[in-house]
Amino acid sequence: MKVAVLGFGTVGRGVYEMLQNCSTLSCDCVLERPGVFNEPFIVNDINTILEDRSIEAVAECIGGTTIAHDFAVKCLSAGKHFVTSNKALISAYGLELRNLAAKNGVSLLFSAACGGTMPVLHNMALARRSDTLFKSGGILNGTCNFMLTKMQDEGSSFEDALAEARRLGYAEADPSADLSGLDTLRKVILLSAVGFDAFPSGDLLCEGIQNTDAAAISELKARGLVLRLIGSCGRNQDGSLYAFVQPVAFSSSAAEANVKMNTNMAFWEGENCGRVTISGQGAGRYPTAANVLRDLTELPECRKSMLSSKCREEKVNNGGCEFRYIVIENGSVSITEKMPVSAMFAKAEIKRKEGAGFFFAAMEE
Amino acid sequence: MKVAVLGFGTVGRGVYEMLQNCSTLSCDCVLERPGVFNEPFIVNDINTILEDRSIEAVAECIGGTTIAHDFAVKCLSAGKHFVTSNKALISAYGLELRNLAAKNGVSLLFSAACGGTMPVLHNMALARRSDTLFKSGGILNGTCNFMLTKMQDEGSSFEDALAEARRLGYAEADPSADLSGLDTLRKVILLSAVGFDAFPSGDLLCEGIQNTDAAAISELKARGLVLRLIGSCGRNQDGSLYAFVQPVAFSSSAAEANVKMNTNMAFWEGENCGRVTISGQGAGRYPTAANVLRDLTELPECRKSMLSSKCREEKVNNGGCEFRYIVIENGSVSITEKMPVSAMFAKAEIKRKEGAGFFFAAMEE
Numbered sequence A, B: 001m002k003v004a005v006l007g008f009g010t011v012g013r014g015v016y017e018m019l020q021n022c023s024t025l026s027c028d029c030v031l032e033r034p035g036v037f038n039e040p041f042i043v044n045d046i047n048t049i050l051e052d053r054s055i056e057a058v059a060e061c062i063g064g065t066t067i068a069h070d071f072a073v074k075c076l077s078a079g080k081h082f083v084t085s086n087k088a089l090i091s092a093y094g095l096e097l098r099n100l101a102a103k104n105g106v107s108l109l110f111s112a113a114c115g116g117t118m119p120v121l122h123n124m125a126l127a128r129r130s131d132t133l134f135k136s137g138g139i140l141n142g143t144c145n146f147m148l149t150k151m152q153d154e155g156s157s158f159e160d161a162l163a164e165a166r167r168l169g170y171a172e173a174d175p176s177a178d179l180s181g182l183d184t185l186r187k188v189i190l191l192s193a194v195g196f197d198a199f200p201s202g203d204l205l206c207e208g209i210q211n212t213d214a215a216a217i218s219e220l221k222a223r224g225l226v227l228r229l230i231g232s233c234g235r236n237q238d239g240s241l242y243a244f245v246q247p248v249a250f251s252s253s254a255a256e257a258n259v260k261m262n263t264n265m266a267f268w269e270g271e272n273c274g275r276v277t278i279s280g281q282g283a284g285r286y287p288t289a290a291n292v293l294r295d296l297t298e299l300p301e302c303r304k305s306m307l308s309s310k311c312r313e314e315k316v317n318n319g320g321c322e323f324r325y326i327v328i329e330n331g332s333v334s335i336t337e338k339m340p341v342s343a344m345f346a347k348a349e350i351k352r353k354e355g356a357g358f359f360f361a362a363m364e365e
Helices: A010-020 A046-051 A067-077 A087-104 A120-127 A142-154 A158-167 A182-196 A214-222 A285-298 A341-353 B010-020 B046-051 B067-077 B087-103 B120-127 B142-154 B158-167 B182-196 B214-222 B285-298 B341-353
Strands: A002-006 A055-060 A081-084 A133-139 A198-201 A225-235 A241-251 A263-270 A274-281 A312-315 A325-329 A332-335 A358-363 B002-006 B055-060 B081-084 B133-139 B198-201 B225-235 B241-251 B263-270 B274-281 B312-315 B325-329 B332-335 B358-363
Touching: A002 A010, A002 A046, A010 A285, A046 A067, A055 A067, A055 A285, A067 A081, A067 A087, A081 A087, A081 A285, A087 A182, A087 A198, A120 A133, A120 A182, A120 A263, A120 A274, A120 B120, A120 B285, A133 A182, A142 A158, A142 A214, A142 A225, A142 A263, A182 A198, A182 A225, A182 A241, A182 A263, A198 A241, A214 A225, A214 A325, A214 A358, A225 A358, A241 A341, A285 B120, A341 A358, B002 B010, B002 B046, B010 B285, B046 B067, B055 B067, B055 B285, B067 B081, B067 B087, B081 B087, B081 B285, B087 B182, B087 B198, B120 B133, B120 B182, B120 B263, B120 B274, B133 B182, B142 B158, B142 B214, B142 B225, B142 B263, B182 B198, B182 B225, B182 B241, B182 B263, B198 B241, B214 B225, B214 B325, B214 B358, B225 B358, B241 B341, B341 B358
Parallel strands: A002 A055, A055 A081, A198 A312, A241 A358, B002 B055, B055 B081, B198 B312, B241 B358
Antiparallel strands: A133 A225, A133 A263, A225 A241, A263 A274, A274 B274, A325 A332, A325 A358, B133 B225, B133 B263, B225 B241, B263 B274, B325 B332, B325 B358
């Protein structure tokens, strides 16, 4: 099967290279803006790909939601399978693209959009067909986990940890989507869409690590606790959906506490399968490209969509999940009674509007 | 697609039950010995299934290598897809059954044969198509891991830990395949066959936990070490294959040390994907049945074999892997220089022939 790659950046280049060594797939066409690369396989016009009927599949590695969305619509409409690592694209336009793929009888796969090399979405898509999944989440952002590990294990400041993450290429020039938890939230949206047939909408609560400083880490450490940024989604007892991102304090023997540096960890729970956990490198050229390739190698033998025909948008109810929280307000530490996630987020918002320094982390159950 | 189940024991009953709730598969036929069950869906003659052309796939849940092998040959020869959780069957007859499946144009899948609910073989089969895998293994036996956890964390004796495992249904009436490491070794054979296209043969080294007593655990604990039974396979630098099972002593912060009770953990490493780790319940009716169901749900849309056409038998070279070992000989503890696995096993054999109490565990790298 002949594949075209959109974008020749970190992931796109990895995908192109890996395709050169693949027995069942070939690639001699990569789309990039004019004037950047001169390689003979580079094309600058999406129509070259759309009009080439020998190209059956497209691997999108551009990122973002503007050009990538335009190209996704065009490729699917032209009857080409669409494989992507773009979490922003799928979390925003997943249902539209699923419908287009179904209408044109082609596949829409995005294994690499959550967890880099970890085959979490692929396995949840398979598992949900013969099992009822009800919970998922994990450590889904390598930049934040790297910084938290540096702060916890080496006593780094937030700024030094961020600088080190930048130096090693883990953090982007603008790291705000990582630090704010938005990147984790987008992955949570994908876990929910694939695992529970529900794109969470409404009041998705998202607290990142911007309010975590060395002093907070030090207070947690003194209590034997290790901080991780956790994305969570699942079904409440009443069947309603929850989806949120928040820092969680774990005991040092918890599995999450031992996921260090830029490693990611994701889990899902189902009625029959129990709890299954996967960990691996959450980002990077070859780990991410390997997951794109895996999707591509499935295309010649299977026609499938990671999003089922039942998948719908669904309002979240984040009042049904309760945690005890450790709170640090202007330097003073307290631990709350069990309270709804939504109530903690509301309290934090009020306190911060009043100008208070306010850190919170859920206590591991 | 219509499926027949062979065997109505722990796993077979779970598979039958789950098939009743599956939208794409149906089952109204389970094979069992005469006189045990009277349910209307029970049949006693394999020919009933072989001759029913509406049955396209068979899920074998009998176990063992005699009847199960006979039925596997008959079902594949009759052009029926064959899905099994039987590690003894595939580790002994995998190549023969792969050839039969290929000849008859049907699938041979055995996800549930390694790691219960963990989709490790399935993912390695997918990953190897676009990546070069070179290492795999893990904690693959829940009975041993349960016993080691009890001994380590609660100070149980070997006998009490075994009795408790029996009471909870983790250990079989005859636990020798678990304790000797043979069960783990069979899973290692499957990891190697799927991941590296090589059924290991020759001098497969296998040390279980029969020589591990409370005194040994206590010596390790005093050094901050946690014992786990680890199956290992991979490629040496010179490309030769290794495959062995041995106890390994980990630092308490290692991921393996935090895999407790009857949880399993498996990993694979590839050039592009890096290290990917999966953990979950390694056994039990529904976790195992869930993995059988996952294989079954793939059949209507894909035709595949977990064993590639390139998979061959290959002699192992266990002299290429070196570890430092902690050795307890008649109560006295020592730590060796780095030495080949094969040399340590040879030494243990000699010492035990001389009548010495001899415990050894590799030190985590």
